[in-house]
Amino acid sequence: MEALEILKRHWGYEAFRPMQEEIISAAADGRDVLAILPTGGGKSVCFQVPALMRDGIALVVTPLIALMRDQVQNLEERGIRALAIHAGMERREVERLLNNAAYGGFKFLYVSPERLGTALFRSWLPLLPLNYIVVDEAHCISQWGYDFRPDYLQIGALRGLTDVPVIALTATATPQVAEDIMDKLAFRGRLLLRSGFERPNLSYIVRRCEDKNGQLADICQGVEGSGIVYMRHRRRCEEMAAYLESRGISASFYHAGLDSALRTQRQEAWRRGEIRVMVSTNAFGMGIDKADVRFVVHAGLPEGPESYFQEAGRAGRDGLSAYAVLLWNDSDLRRLRQLHTVSFPPLENIADIYQKLHIFYGIPYETGAGRQLRFDLEAFAARFRLERAPVHYALRYLERTEHLSFSEDVEISTQVGILAAREVLYDIDLPDPRMVTLLEVLMRRYSGIFSHPVPIREEEVAAACGCGVPALRQLLYRLSLEHVIRYIPGERCSVIYLHHNRLTPGNIDLRPEQYRFLADNARQRADAIADYASETDECRSRRLLRYFGQEESADCGSCDVCRARRSGGAPQASDAAVLRWWNETPAPTLSAFRAHCADPASGMPVDAMERLRALIDAGRLSISPGALEK
Numbered sequence: 001m002e003a004l005e006i007l008k009r010h011w012g013y014e015a016f017r018p019m020q021e022e023i024i025s026a027a028a029d030g031r032d033v034l035a036i037l038p039t040g041g042g043k044s045v046c047f048q049v050p051a052l053m054r055d056g057i058a059l060v061v062t063p064l065i066a067l068m069r070d071q072v073q074n075l076e077e078r079g080i081r082a083l084a085i086h087a088g089m090e091r092r093e094v095e096r097l098l099n100n101a102a103y104g105g106f107k108f109l110y111v112s113p114e115r116l117g118t119a120l121f122r123s124w125l126p127l128l129p130l131n132y133i134v135v136d137e138a139h140c141i142s143q144w145g146y147d148f149r150p151d152y153l154q155i156g157a158l159r160g161l162t163d164v165p166v167i168a169l170t171a172t173a174t175p176q177v178a179e180d181i182m183d184k185l186a187f188r189g190r191l192l193l194r195s196g197f198e199r200p201n202l203s204y205i206v207r208r209c210e211d212k213n214g215q216l217a218d219i220c221q222g223v224e225g226s227g228i229v230y231m232r233h234r235r236r237c238e239e240m241a242a243y244l245e246s247r248g249i250s251a252s253f254y255h256a257g258l259d260s261a262l263r264t265q266r267q268e269a270w271r272r273g274e275i276r277v278m279v280s281t282n283a284f285g286m287g288i289d290k291a292d293v294r295f296v297v298h299a300g301l302p303e304g305p306e307s308y309f310q311e312a313g314r315a316g317r318d319g320l321s322a323y324a325v326l327l328w329n330d331s332d333l334r335r336l337r338q339l340h341t342v343s344f345p346p347l348e349n350i351a352d353i354y355q356k357l358h359i360f361y362g363i364p365y366e367t368g369a370g371r372q373l374r375f376d377l378e379a380f381a382a383r384f385r386l387e388r389a390p391v392h393y394a395l396r397y398l399e400r401t402e403h404l405s406f407s408e409d410v411e412i413s414t415q416v417g418i419l420a421a422r423e424v425l426y427d428i429d430l431p432d433p434r435m436v437t438l439l440e441v442l443m444r445r446y447s448g449i450f451s452h453p454v455p456i457r458e459e460e461v462a463a464a465c466g467c468g469v470p471a472l473r474q475l476l477y478r479l480s481l482e483h484v485i486r487y488i489p490g491e492r493c494s495v496i497y498l499h500h501n502r503l504t505p506g507n508i509d510l511r512p513e514q515y516r517f518l519a520d521n522a523r524q525r526a527d528a529i530a531d532y533a534s535e536t537d538e539c540r541s542r543r544l545l546r547y548f549g550q551e552e553s554a555d556c557g558s559c560d561v562c563r564a565r566r567s568g569g570a571p572q573a574s575d576a577a578v579l580r581w582w583n584e585t586p587a588p589t590l591s592a593f594r595a596h597c598a599d600p601a602s603g604m605p606v607d608a609m610e611r612l613r614a615l616i617d618a619g620r621l622s623i624s625p626g627a628l629e630k
């Protein structure tokens, strides 16, 4: 079938968006292609359409479990069969899925990168009728990139085992990273397709301010529609959401510490507009397709331009006017530098933490390979009197150097097995009629449930029983007390997987050169974002585009720098703007002035209210008593 026909049939669109067609036709010709498309540029269509044009199944590598689930669900809704394999699944389930991928007529197999190197996956690989290898978030393969994941290097190894073409996709890559991606993926010919990164409807606004809470509330009140506020720390997200609520703004918070049902629930409520502003860590927004986000505010400095551009780019995907606001002050700058120190502890400390980790679990030298450990960072840090953050970053680096894998917030599914024999199940006198329904649902859905505990999807089972998840857990617990089932409640934890036996001190290769290189790179990114925030002489949009290798671009005309230039002054420097507004507005009032200043596009100085008072005190502005009271 033709590409356009597939698009119409499964997606209902009449035409491709810019660049999609080029990418699809290159892939359909069997060429390796790297596509750089900004967030919201319709990335998935670029590999889903070519995969549907060919027989066989596309292997899609992506690190984001939430995104994986969304996409599988999305494809299923379009009548396309798709599977996903990710961390936290039982071996038996993985085997079943791989068997389906090989023989079940499925079109897409989503896998997280760490699966690729497993013996289980490798043994099934020759049986899979692959048509493409799709690499999502392809920048993760590059050591030059801001989000390198060593597991991604496994993808390069796959190329020796199958000769299908590669479709690599990413939203951000500097020219250097793009080259590196094509190298690491062993491209057979270099083909880089990049769509323009201009976002003409997005106004970049930078504000240096001390009172972020007040600024943020003003922005939320001044700009209508949905918004996202990014903050670094979970606790601050909670506080800020509470503060906004106290100012009468519909807000909630989101971070990886919430359990998945709650996260899904909040995300959906925000998507439907029931929650207007989501205050979140960077865990939020990835893969969420909401077109009418009117503002994205960063209440602090992000780690670098890459993540900033990606997160800010979630505003205004519908093409209507939207704002990307960055609020910062000197303490953010200090924190950014501190973060660098914390995230790159001395290598000796990392080697030491490696040993302590083994001591923690009582693993002697020359043993431990292949062990999977549930890891409690808090307990570990307490036992050895260490700060938590350096431990976290040390483990991350041990992962990079392939000594171990470190997965945080892994969700282990709830598992249930039925202990009673099928024949006698109906004779058991159960205290609650809902238990009978529940057992029937379980038997219908999970065929192996009589022989061994199987992972269950709590939301689906609860829905089928007509109750909520908490009620379901209650019922399961009570059934287990009756010895009818075996119930292993799911949990969230961190997991460490040891790649090899414990090494003696002095024998751990921590690749000091690579470490220095990474540290330098991180510092450069931090410098770049600090410059972006503090400099006021170049159009914000131009500056960002230049960073991503787009040399030619025009002034956007709508960022704070462009606006200030137009009104002839530094963005935050003049009393003139205050005076001008007051003199030019018919019947000005204090509340109208406040509302005007809240609009980030107004170009008003951050301290406009204080300036106004000073101007009144200095007698430079006459004002009727009525205007002040309102």
Ligand SMILES: [Zn+2]
Pocket (backbone or CB within 6 Å): 538, 539, 540, 541, 542, 555, 556, 557, 558, 559, 560, 561, 562, 563
């Ligand atoms: Zn501009």
